[in-house]
Amino acid sequence: MPYPKHHAAKTREKILACAYKLFIARGFDATSIDRIMRDCQLTRGAFYAHFQSKSQLYGAAIAQAAMQSRLAGDRPTHLSEKAWLLELLTSYLCKDTSAKTDWPCPLAFLATDVVRREPEVRAAYTASFAAMNTHIRELAQTYSNCSEATVLSVTAMLIGTVAIARTLDNERLRISLLESSVQTAVMQLGLA
Amino acid sequence: MPYPKHHAAKTREKILACAYKLFIARGFDATSIDRIMRDCQLTRGAFYAHFQSKSQLYGAAIAQAAMQSRLAGDRPTHLSEKAWLLELLTSYLCKDTSAKTDWPCPLAFLATDVVRREPEVRAAYTASFAAMNTHIRELAQTYSNCSEATVLSVTAMLIGTVAIARTLDNERLRISLLESSVQTAVMQLGLA
DNA sequence: GTCTATATTGGGATAGAC
DNA sequence: GTCTATCCCAATATAGAC
Numbered sequence: 001m002p003y004p005k006h007h008a009a010k011t012r013e014k015i016l017a018c019a020y021k022l023f024i025a026r027g028f029d030a031t032s033i034d035r036i037m038r039d040c041q042l043t044r045g046a047f048y049a050h051f052q053s054k055s056q057l058y059g060a061a062i063a064q065a066a067m068q069s070r071l072a073g074d075r076p077t078h079l080s081e082k083a084w085l086l087e088l089l090t091s092y093l094c095k096d097t098s099a100k101t102d103w104p105c106p107l108a109f110l111a112t113d114v115v116r117r118e119p120e121v122r123a124a125y126t127a128s129f130a131a132m133n134t135h136i137r138e139l140a141q142t143y144s145n146c147s148e149a150t151v152l153s154v155t156a157m158l159i160g161t162v163a164i165a166r167t168l169d170n171e172r173l174r175i176s177l178l179e180s181s182v183q184t185a186v187m188q189l190g191l192a
Numbered sequence: 193m194p195y196p197k198h199h200a201a202k203t204r205e206k207i208l209a210c211a212y213k214l215f216i217a218r219g220f221d222a223t224s225i226d227r228i229m230r231d232c233q234l235t236r237g238a239f240y241a242h243f244q245s246k247s248q249l250y251g252a253a254i255a256q257a258a259m260q261s262r263l264a265g266d267r268p269t270h271l272s273e274k275a276w277l278l279e280l281l282t283s284y285l286c287k288d289t290s291a292k293t294d295w296p297c298p299l300a301f302l303a304t305d306v307v308r309r310e311p312e313v314r315a316a317y318t319a320s321f322a323a324m325n326t327h328i329r330e331l332a333q334t335y336s337n338c339s340e341a342t343v344l345s346v347t348a349m350l351i352g353t354v355a356i357a358r359t360l361d362n363e364r365l366r367i368s369l370l371e372s373s374v375q376t377a378v379m380q381l382g383l384a
Numbered sequence: 385g386t387c388t389a390t391a392t393t394g395g396g397a398t399a400g401a402c
Numbered sequence: 403g404t405c406t407a408t409c410c411c412a413a414t415a416t417a418g419a420c
Contacts, residue, residue: 008403026308029221032395046404048397111355112304116218122361129356130365149372153353156373157345160352163303164321169314173322180341181348184380200385224413238386240415 012050014040017102020061024099024109028058028117059121062110066128068103071135081142086191088139092158093178093185107132108162129155136189144190154188157181204242206232209294212253216291216301220250220309251313254302258320260295263327273334278383280331284350285370285377299324300354321347328381336382346380349373 018039022031033054034044051057066072070091075084092105099109106114107128114125137151161181168174186192210231214223225246226236243249258264262283267276284297291301298306299320306317329343353373360366378384 011403027219027221027305029219030308033397034395042403043405044396045398045406049403054396107356108304110304111352111359112300112302113219115359116222119361122359126360126362126365129360130362148368149375152369152372153349153376156352156356156369157349158352159356160303160348160350161345163355164299164348164351167303167307167314168318168321169311170318170322173318176340177344177348180344183341184345188376203385225415226413234385235387236414237388237416241385246414 008050011040011042011046015047015050015057016061016064019057020065020103023058023061024104027113028054055118055121058117059124062106062114062121062124062128065103065106066124066131069105069132071132081139082191085136085139085189086186089158089185089189089191090182093161093182105159105162108159109166111159111163140189146188146190150188154185158185200242203232203234203238207239207242207249208253208256211249212257212295215250215253215305216296219305220246247310247313250309251316254298254306254313254316254320257295257298258316258323261297261324263324273331274383277328277331277381278378281350281377281381281383282374285353285374297351297354300351301358303351303355332381338380338382342380346377350377
């Protein structure tokens with residue numbers, strides 16, 4: 001066959017990465033398949049060999065982004081659970097700066113973009129939220145007994161903070177908000 | 193003249209209301225001027241007598257929605273500041289249910305939809321956020337001395353909670369999240 | 385201020401060659 | 403798997419009549 005082994009898988013990954021960048025930067029509707037494929041240096045015709053529709057791609061990209069999250073990754077062995085949680089938390093609340101990471105958090109960056117999409121997209125979003133919540137709770141419970149309710153609302157605060165901070169056009173307010181949420185999260189999760 | 197006095201102003205209000213409903217239900221890109229005007233029982237041609245562009249309409253609708261918020265309204269004289277804040281907070285955290293109110297909170301419902309729009313739209317969003325924060329702080333400071341940082345992060349939690357709750361496809365998780373945030377806000381704002 | 389008609393543009397998806 | 407070419411539809415915005 002004319003294509004090397006795993007060529008299809010590689011192409012698929014590339015489409016996912018290019019697509020996610022554009023979804024983050026422009027939202028679902030404003031991102032065209034044409035543009036995604038041009039960024040991959042392919043043409044639109046090739047798209048449908050990998051995905052059935054734009055919506056299916058969207059759900060897959062969100063799931064992929066959630067998997068790439070640092071929260072989903074392993075804790076470095078030289079850090080305690082508590083120290084690792086503090087590190088994750090402070091890095092999360094800096095992420096707003098112009099989506100510089102490769103896989104910005106879909107929970108914050110696409111929050112209101114997901115509501116109206118196909119069920120599979122909402123399912124990917126819900127699973128990501130549940131996973132983030134579980135990870136934080138598991139880390140927190142190794143050193144404190146903070147309640148499930150506390151973890152749930154802290155998770156919402158983190159996501160809300162990043163989503164809002166990205167949108168604010170007032171730099172001082174943005175910084176205040178991010179710093180306030182770090183402070184509150186540290187208190188609520190007993191990281192002080 | 194063939195049109196009654198204030199006809200233009202009435203029409204403008206009607207366009208704003210119909211447009212906002214659609215923006216909330218479908219987002220900016222998926223809302224067409226054609227559909228907005230059909231809902232107003234007018235045609236597309238009339239639109240440009242009232243607004244210069246869809247973006248300008250979007251900013252105006254967000255500003256209008258923020259003004260219509262209960263938070264921006266007057267406190268009933270028979271309620272203390274503390275009781276009124278508790279009432280506002282619990283009603284805010286029920287709002288997610290399918291946007292049943294006339295002017296759902298743009299901060300939560302349009303959070304990630306605003307980032308990429310014209311500066312005037314982001315400015316309207318920022319002003320709404322600052323106003324919500326100030327209102328909560330002013331009420332809270334009549335009976336407690338909670339910090340500005342606390343109020344900022346609580347505000348972000350409220351908005352984040354509603355935005356996320358709307359998106360979740362798991363009813364149990366949605367309810368847990370809303371209840372957890374009520375509980376946390378009550379604690380943080382000294383409303384217990 | 386509101387209408388109908390239209391110019392212009394662009395996107396999703398498919399067909400069929402290679 | 404990837405290409406080019408094409409079908410089909412919808413959207414913003416403008417023109418000009420009433």
